[in-house]
Amino acid sequence: MTTSSPRPPAFFKLLHGFESWMQSISLIPDQAYIDPTHFAWTKQLENCAAEIYAEYDLLRKSGEPIPPFQEVSKEQGAITNDSEWKTFLLYAYGAKSLRNTAICPNTTRAIEAIPEMRTAFFSILAPGKIIPPHRGPYKGLVRCHLALKIPDGDCGLRVRGEESKWISGKCLFFDDTLTHEAWNKTNDERVVLFLDVLRPLKKPFGKWNDRLIYWIASSGYGRRSIQTFRDWYARHGITNDATIPRRNKP
Numbered sequence: 001m002t003t004s005s006p007r008p009p010a011f012f013k014l015l016h017g018f019e020s021w022m023q024s025i026s027l028i029p030d031q032a033y034i035d036p037t038h039f040a041w042t043k044q045l046e047n048c049a050a051e052i053y054a055e056y057d058l059l060r061k062s063g064e065p066i067p068p069f070q071e072v073s074k075e076q077g078a079i080t081n082d083s084e085w086k087t088f089l090l091y092a093y094g095a096k097s098l099r100n101t102a103i104c105p106n107t108t109r110a111i112e113a114i115p116e117m118r119t120a121f122f123s124i125l126a127p128g129k130i131i132p133p134h135r136g137p138y139k140g141l142v143r144c145h146l147a148l149k150i151p152d153g154d155c156g157l158r159v160r161g162e163e164s165k166w167i168s169g170k171c172l173f174f175d176d177t178l179t180h181e182a183w184n185k186t187n188d189e190r191v192v193l194f195l196d197v198l199r200p201l202k203k204p205f206g207k208w209n210d211r212l213i214y215w216i217a218s219s220g221y222g223r224r225s226i227q228t229f230r231d232w233y234a235r236h237g238i239t240n241d242a243t244i245p246r247r248n249k250p
Contacts, residue, residue: 012137019177022139027200032159034142034173038200041114042171045146048110049169052193053148055104056122059088064103065236066124072229079134084126087194091120092242093217095226099233099240111195118213119196122148125155125184136176140209143176144195151188157181166192217244 023030028038036042060066066086070076073087090101090108101108111120118141125131136143145157147166156165157172159180166172174180176196184190201209216222226242233240 015138015140016177019139022199022201025202025205026139027202028142030175032162032174032178033164034175036171036173039116039144039171039173039197044113045110046169046171048106049146049148052107052110052146053191055106056088056148056191059104059122064088065233065238066122067232069123072232073225074228079132082129084129085131086124086126088122088124089229090122091118092225092229093213093222094118095217095222095242095244097229097240097242099238107193111193114195114197116198116200117195118198119194121194123192123194125182125190127151127184127187127189130183130185131181133179133181135179139175139177140199140201140212141176141196142199143174144197145172146170146193146195147172148193149189149191151184151186151190153186155184155186155190166190214244 028034066088068080068083069085069087070080072089073092076085088100088104089097090104090111091097107120111117123145145166147168147170150166150168156163157174157180158164159174159176160178164172164174198206198209198213200206222244226244229242230240
């Protein structure tokens with residue numbers, strides 16, 4: 001099954017216009033790949049990599065249905081239209097999947113220990129899957145991949161023309177507002193824990209950034225996205241709700 005790929009919400013395009021300003025208040029440099037030492041929790045998360053992968057592997061072996069990305073996030077239909085990029089969602093813009101986090105308690109405990117975490121899911125690329133060049137919507141977030149299962153062979157990531165590879169058990173940080181692409185030209189699946197975390201910003205802009213992410217989750221766009229997520233699981237006979245907890249008060 002494939003879904004249509006609606007245009008990204010208009011406010012995402014509006015956010016693009018603020019990227020130069022956002023970089024001017026950023027506490028990290030404007031680079032394709034970002035030094036992990038900018039995030040104090042990196043080692044703590046990496047220390048959990050084995051138990052996080054074990055939890056994913058148990059989930060896979062259980063026969064749990066894992067949706068193609070574009071079927072729970074319709075705008076992804078612009079870059080993928082098959083079942084070869086699957087995602088098991090835990091958090092999205094701060095909205096928490098109650099069922100998915102409950103059945104992955106160790107992973108949930110690890111990601112909830114990250115104060116800046118706003119999106120988290122298992123991202124699985126099937127053998128032969130190529131994700132074409134694209135860009136993310138908002139520079140107020142930084143993308144992190146914790147590498148869980150990286151097959152031998154041609155499997156990598158390119159950001160603003162700079163190629164990199166995942167290293168099992170290690171975090172790879174990059175700026176997803178820069179054009180990037182990924183591929184798995186091997187005979188085995190690639191699995192990462194995909195995180196979006198708040199970009200470190202000068203005071204008081206960090207609080208404003210956090211409130212904007214909360215607004216996105218609670219906006220009409222966010223509510224429609226949650227309903228799309230619920231509907232996919234409902235079609236598979238599963239009740240899977242999501243809530244939008246306010247992590248940081250004004």
